Amino acid sequence: MADLPVHTDADPSLAELLATHPHLTTDPLCGLMFEGVPLNAIADAVGTPCWVLGAGTLRQRLRRMQTAMTDAGLDVGIHYAVKANDHLSVLSLIGREGYGVDIVSGGELARTQKAGIPAERVVFSGVGKSDAELEYAIGLGVGQINVESAEELDIISAIATRLGKQASITLRINPDVDAKTHAKITTGLAANKFGIPFDNAAALYARAFTLPGLKPVGFATHIGSQILSTAPYHAAYARVAELVRSVRASGLKVEVVDCGGGLGICYRNEVEGRPEALAAAMRAELGDLGVRLSIEPGRWPIGPAGVLLSSVILRKEEGLPGPFLVLDAAMNDMVRPSMYDAWHGILPLAPQAFGQPATPTHVVGPVCESGDTFARDRQLPPLGRASRIAILDTGAYGAVMSSTYNSRPLAAQVLIEDGQWTVIRHRQTLEELWQDEAMPAHPTGKV
Ligand SMILES: Cc1ncc(COP(=O)(O)O)c(C=O)c1O
Numbered sequence: 011m012a013d014l015p016v017h018t019d020a021d022p023s024l025a026e027l028l029a030t031h032p033h034l035t036t037d038p039l040c041g042l043m044f045e046g047v048p049l050n051a052i053a054d055a056v057g058t059p060c061w062v063l064g065a066g067t068l069r070q071r072l073r074r075m076q077t078a079m080t081d082a083g084l085d086v087g088i089h090y091a092v093k094a095n096d097h098l099s100v101l102s103l104i105g106r107e108g109y110g111v112d113i114v115s116g117g118e119l120a121r122t123q124k125a126g127i128p129a130e131r132v133v134f135s136g137v138g139k140s141d142a143e144l145e146y147a148i149g150l151g152v153g154q155i156n157v158e159s160a161e162e163l164d165i166i167s168a169i170a171t172r173l174g175k176q177a178s179i180t181l182r183i184n185p186d187v188d189a190k191t192h193a194k195i196t197t198g199l200a201a202n203k204f205g206i207p208f209d210n211a212a213a214l215y216a217r218a219f220t221l222p223g224l225k226p227v228g229f230a231t232h233i234g235s236q237i238l239s240t241a242p243y244h245a246a247y248a249r250v251a252e253l254v255r256s257v258r259a260s261g262l263k264v265e266v267v268d269c270g271g272g273l274g275i276c277y278r279n280e281v282e283g284r285p286e287a288l289a290a291a292m293r294a295e296l297g298d299l300g301v302r303l304s305i306e307p308g309r310w311p312i313g314p315a316g317v318l319l320s321s322v323i324l325r326k327e328e329g330l331p332g333p334f335l336v337l338d339a340a341m342n343d344m345v346r347p348s349m350y351d352a353w354h355g356i357l358p359l360a361p362q363a364f365g366q367p368a369t370p371t372h373v374v375g376p377v378c379e380s381g382d383t384f385a386r387d388r389q390l391p392p393l394g395r396a397s398r399i400a401i402l403d404t405g406a407y408g409a410v411m412s413s414t415y416n417s418r419p420l421a422a423q424v425l426i427e428d429g430q431w432t433v434i435r436h437r438q439t440l441e442e443l444w445q446d447e448a449m450p451a452h453p454t455g456k457v
C-alpha cells in the first residue's frame with residue numbers, strides 16, 4: 011500500500027467518482043444505479059432522506075478481506091466492528107457469512123444476540139465497560155474481552171468469579187504509534203484514552219494469570235480509523251510481537267493477537283487501504299509467532315456499501331458567496347462532515363445531470379447551525395428544487411451516528427439484496443419522536 015494517501019488535491023469529477031465506486035453506475039434512462047437498482051425508484055417509493063445499503067458490496071468486501079488473509083497464508087478471524095453499522099440486517103448477514111463481531115456496549119451485544127450471532131464469536135472492546143455490561147457479556151460467555159486498564163482487569167476478575175465463570179481476556183496495548191489519521195479518530199497514541207501503556211503491559215499480563223475468573227489468552231491493539239498507510243500497522247504489530255516474545259520468555263502462554271481495525275477507504279481521491287497490504291504487515295510482524303490472529307474491520311467493508319439519498323429543498327443564491335443547495339438531509343442524519351470536516355462524494359440521481367457543466371456549489375442541510383454543511387465549493391451540475399442527490403460512502407458511521415436534533419425524524423433505511431430492495435427501517439413518525447417521553451402532571455391538571 012502506498013504511503014501517499016492522496017494523489018492529487020483536486021476534487022474528483024463525477025466520472026472519476028463513478029470510477030472509484032464500481033457498485034454505482036449510470037443508466038441513460040434511470041440515472042444513478044446502486045447494485046443495479048435505480049436509486050430514483052427507491053426515492054420515489056420511500057422518499058428522502060433515505061439510507062441505501064448494498065448487501066452485495068458488503069459481502070464482496072468482507073470476502074476480499076478474508077481472501078487477502080488466506081492468500082498471505084494466515085488463518086485470521088474477522089470480527090466485524092458493529093459500531094460502524096449496527097442494523098440487524100447487517101449483523102444477520104455477518105452471522106450467516108460465518109464472521110464474528112467486535113462490540114463496545116451492552117446494546118451492541120444485545121443486537122448481535124437478536125441477530126443470532128453465537129456469543130463465542132463476540133469480542134468485547136471498549137475503554138469503559140459498565141459492571142452491568144460486563145455481567146451480561148461474561149454471563150453469556152462472549153469469546154473474548156479486550157481489557158483496557160489495570161482497574162478493569164480487577165473488575166472483570168471479580169465479576170467472573172461472582173458468576174462462577176472464566177472470562178477469556180486479552181490486554182489491549184496502546185503502542186504509542188501515530189496512525190496519521192484525523193485527531194478525533196486516532197487511538198494508538200500514548201496521549202489517547204485507549205489501551206494499556208506498552209511499558210505496563212508485561213507486568214499486568216503476568217498479574218492476570220494470578221487473578222481468579224480470568225483466562226489470559228493474549229494481546230490486542232487498535233490504533234485508529236481511516237488509516238491509509240501500512241507503516242503504522244507495521245510499527246504497532248512489531249511492538250505487540252516484541253511483547254509476545256518477552257512474556258513468553260518469562261513462561262507465560264500467548265495464544266491470540268487481535269490486530270484491530272482501521273483500514274481506510276477512498277472518500278475523495280485517497281488510495282484505498284488494501285487488505286492485501288494489511289495481511290502482509292500482519293504476516294511480516296506476527297506471522298512466525300504461532301498465534302491465532304484476528305481483525306476488527308468496520309469502515310472498510312461497509313463504508314462504500316452505503317449511500318444517503320437526499321432531495322434539494324431549495325436553491326439559495328441571493329447575496330451569498332455562491333449558490334447554496336439546501337437539502338432535506340442534515341447533520342442530524344449524517345454528522346461526519348460537521349464533526350470531522352469529512353469529504354463525501356455527491357452524485358446527482360438524474361440521468362441528464364451527468365453531461366452538464368459543473369460549477370462550485372455549497373451543499374448544506376436545514377438545521378440551525380452553520381456547521382450543518384455537507385460540502386463547500388463542490389463542482390456540481392446545475393441542481394435545484396426537487397433535484398435528488400446521493401451522498402456516497404455512508405455505509406459506515408452514517409445512520410448509526412444519527413440523532414433527532416431539531417426534532418427531525420430518523421431517516422428510512424433500505425437494503426438491496428440480489429437486485430431487490432426492502433425497507434429495513436421505516437421513516438420515524440412524528441409521534442415516535444416523543445413516544446418515550448413523559449410529562450409530569452401539572453398541579454392544576456392542565457398544561
Ligand atoms: C476497538 C475497535 N476495533 C475496531 C474498530 C473499527 O474501526 P474501523 O471502522 O476504522 O475499521 C474501532 C473503531 O475505530 C475500534 O475502536
Ligand SMILES: N[C@@H](CCCC[NH3+])C(=O)O
Pocket residue numbers: 093195235236346350406407
Ligand atoms: N465515527 C468515526 C470513526 C470512529 C471509529 C470508532 N473507533 C468516523 O465517522 O469516521
